[in-house]
Amino acid sequence: MKFLAKLLFKLFYRVEVRGLENYHAARQSERPILLIANHVSLLDGPLIDLFIPGRTTFMIDSRQIVGLRKWLLKLADYVAVDMLNAMATKHLIKALKAGKQCMIFPEGRITTTGSLMKVYDGTAMVAEKTGAIVVPIHIEGAQFSKFSYLDGTRAAWVRQRWFPKIVLTVLPPKEIAAPADLNGHQKHRYLQNKLFLLMRDNAFYARYQPRSLFAQLVHAADFYDGKGICLNDINQAQMSRKKLIIASKVLGHALEKEIAGQKRVGVLLPNVSGLVATFFALQAYGHTPAMLNFTAGAGPMCSACRTAEVETVVTSRKFVDAMALHAVVDELAKVVRIIFLEDVREQIGGLSKVLGVLRSDSSVPGFYAEPDDEAVVLFTSGSEGAPKGVVLSHANILANIEQVSAMLQMLPHETVFNALPTFHSFGLTAGLLWPLLKGARCFLYPSPLHYQVIPEMAYQVNARYMFGTDTFFTGYARKAHPMDFYNIAAFVAGAERLRPETRQLYADKFGKPIYEGYGVTETSPVLAVNIPQSHKSGTVGQFIPGVEYRLEPVPGIAEGGRLWVKGPNVMKGYLFNDNPGVLVPPKDGWHDTGDIVKVDEEGFVTILGRAKRFAKIAGEMVSLTAVENYINKHSPEGHHAVVSVPDPKRGEQLVLVTDDETLSKQTIKEAARKAGVAEIMIPKTVILVEQVPILGTGKTNYPEVQKIAERHFNGN
Incomplete structure (x- = not known):
């Protein structure tokens, strides 16, 4: 019976199992094995029972043994318990001590939000009391099946399919134990936090698949709704992922005639759909966009072009006219060649468009760019000195997107309202690329300073997420109607300290929290963020998955230390204006943030200030x-x-x-x-x-x- 069931699952769900070597490593320890997994559908138990070796005993809430689940459980070994009973885990402890391989879903229920739910500490207590080795499993894809709870009747909704591809990823085995000096509530709190971080991190390690940004866009169009609108702007220039890919191929081919052989190309455009098409057009043909800060003035922009050895800048006459940048562009034209998109579009005929449609997405050179190749050059804001070029790779950006996704779950139909400029890493990665490459929608607005207009636009487009700084959020609150942000699931603040007064203002006026985060351009940019499942006011949250850190003492400063970080989202390196075009990587992969921080016993980070x-x-x-x-x-x-x-x-x-x-x-x-x-x-x-x-x-x-x-x- 199980053989037939496994065959049908492989046939219809194309089940793929990754990391089985981690399971076999756990078996070598000769300790009891406790499997844990995220819980996304009614298929989860059968998937683990069929595709993970060994005979597994499941702990099931007796109240959940109804309907289809009751029939499915006939194929498995299980222990039925009352999950509300404090002694519920004793049956599983007994089974583990008897040498059985056991399994628990630490959330205790199937997700109704699409993200990690509340994690109970009972699982960690079981592991500690039995000395079991914990084997984490991440289930991906089943949340899109007809057997998930994301049908809109309980909470969240996604477009469900009968047979989505399902991937089971077995992560390296872990030990869970509390320090000997902890007991009672402190011990429970410690174990709950440790288990939550383990479950959260599993999502990142399971999902992170390094590839080029253009290849990721093609993958997103195939995996999510490629024909649905994913991009909109103030001009109502709507695009689907499929249309964006075609536009990138067509525009990229036209630009290639002008920029062939150039490594980095300047981009001087506001938050409109044309910016996104230009960005991916350059990606498609293997060029690196160098995002220029159009608020910086002619001097810094010319310096940035020299630092990154930019020969050509792509911009728009309409944009230059609207922002009165004629004098700036005239100065830029003395050091680089200026290409206007209006002129390029005139050269694109019907045949070029047809060829763009017919040309395979995987035939453009940018599709096969190496993950560690440079993907974009951003420039430090100069808030404390001369701007530097920051080179981020494809892998850096995609890692940060998956790190953010492990913290904040965004469903495919939801909209991110992005008024932050894309020459800023926060606006580029979190505001634009995160929704585009994870199946959601992005509404682009050209300036974050329109305090009266932005709340109304967020209301009109049913925005679900908004990013900003304390300064911007304060401005929006002064002008907004209490209903303008009715659909917002999360405001996320970064780039500067979030004042308690601003947080309280949003709670009082809109009944909404602001989750404070932290990052720097050099880390693509997110390093830490508060989230609904784990937050602490006054901090910037816990470090995202995959980030290592160390604190170096600073003479004269008693509390905290200077923060150094390392991880897959840390930049390839700097470009300095005194040595143009030469990449200077961080030594041994460690980046000095220049920030003085302290980290508490639960991993929450408090920013004490800049070292400078x-x-x-x-x-x-x-x-x-x-x-x-x-x-x-x-x-x-x-x-x-x-x-x-x-x-x-x-x-x-x-x-x-x-x-x-x-x-x-x-x-x-x-x-x-x-x-x-x-x-x-x-x-x-x-x-x-x-x-x-x-x-x-x-x-x-x-x-x-x-x-x-x-x-x-x-x-x-």
Whole structure:
């Protein structure tokens, strides 16, 4: 009977099993084996019973033995228990100690959200008490079957199919045990967190398949709905994945006549569908897009082109006219060749379009690019110095997409509203490529600064996810109607610290949480993020799967350390303007973030400040970020930036630049007194400005703030 069932599963579901060597390694340990897996459909138990070696005993909630499940269980060994009974696991413990191979779904139920549900600590307690070795299994594909619970009647909905391809991935065996000094609630909490992280990480390791970005787009069109709309913009220029692939082949072929032999090509375009077609057109023909920051000005853009050895920049006359960038483009034209998309489109005739349709997706050179080849060049914002080129590989970006997917589940029909510019890594990876390459939809908006329009647009397109900075989210909240964000599942904030006042504002006005995350351009960019299943206010969440970290002590700073990270999402390397075109990789794969952080016992990360954003006053190290924090609490409506200038007596002194006219040296002293901070954390000078400078990415422009402070003391 089992042989026939296995044959039918292989025939209809094309079941593939990966990593069986990990199971056999566990068998070699001669310890009891406890299988665990994510629970996505009614097929999960039979799949494990049929395709994982050995005779498996399942622990099943007695209330779930009904209907089809009751019939399927006749083919398996199982222990029926009352999952609400604290003693439910004793039967499984007995079976494991008797040498049986046992299996538990740690979520205790089939997912109704498409993502990992609540993970119970009972599984970890069983493993610890029996000394069993845990063999994790990840089930992928069954969530799209007719036997999943994602039919819209319980919670989430996906387009279900009778026979989707199913992949079982067996991950390396793990031991789960708590430190000996923990007991009671602390022990349960520790084991629950450890098991949750294991289940979460399994999703990344099982799904991550390095390939080129163009090949991943083709895969997404085949695996998800290739003909459904996946891209829309303010001009209502809608595209499906199939149409995007064809447009990329046609436009790429036309551009190739102009840029053949060039490694990197500049892209100077806003968030519109044409940008995406241009990005993938370059990918299709093996060129690396160098994303230029059009808010930076002519000087930085020319410098960026020289640093990356860019010979040609692709832009649009309509965009140049709309943004009044004529002078900037004229300056750029002195160092690079400018190609306007309008001119390229005029050269594309009907025959070219037909050939683009007929040409195989796998016939373009970019399809076979190596995963470790460079995929994009971004430029650091220059918030603390001269911009550098950051080279990210195809593998870097795809790894980060899967790392994010393991943290935040996005269903194929859901929409990400992206107003963050794609010259910023947050806007490119999370805002654009994540939804496009994972089967969802992306709505592109050209500027994050349209505070009144963006909430209305999010309402109109039924946005499910939005990314932004604290500055942007504060602006949206001031203008938005309480219903504008009714469909939002998650706001995700990054790039700068999320103020508690902003988080509270969204809870009060919209009844929605903001999940704070953290990343840097050099890590593609996400490094950590809070998620519904695991979050802690005041932190940026736990590190994403696959990231190693270390903290190096910083003289004068007692708490935390300087964060170094390593992982598949860490860049290929830098391009410096004093040595154009030469890639400088991170030593031994470790990247110095330059951030001072602390990590608690559960792995939650708290950002204490930039290493460069500390002042040394009378021999003491003072965090400029910490000073801003208590001032923000006193004046949540204002925008405040604290910098330091030389002081002949104390080494340095603090200067506050603010747009809040109610602040003065006296009110700052009062705020410091209420916050209970030391006297050395009180700015000696307050400078009132009409607007505190910000970058196009939403971060405070500290070099410009520094200049304001220096001009004040120089009398200019």
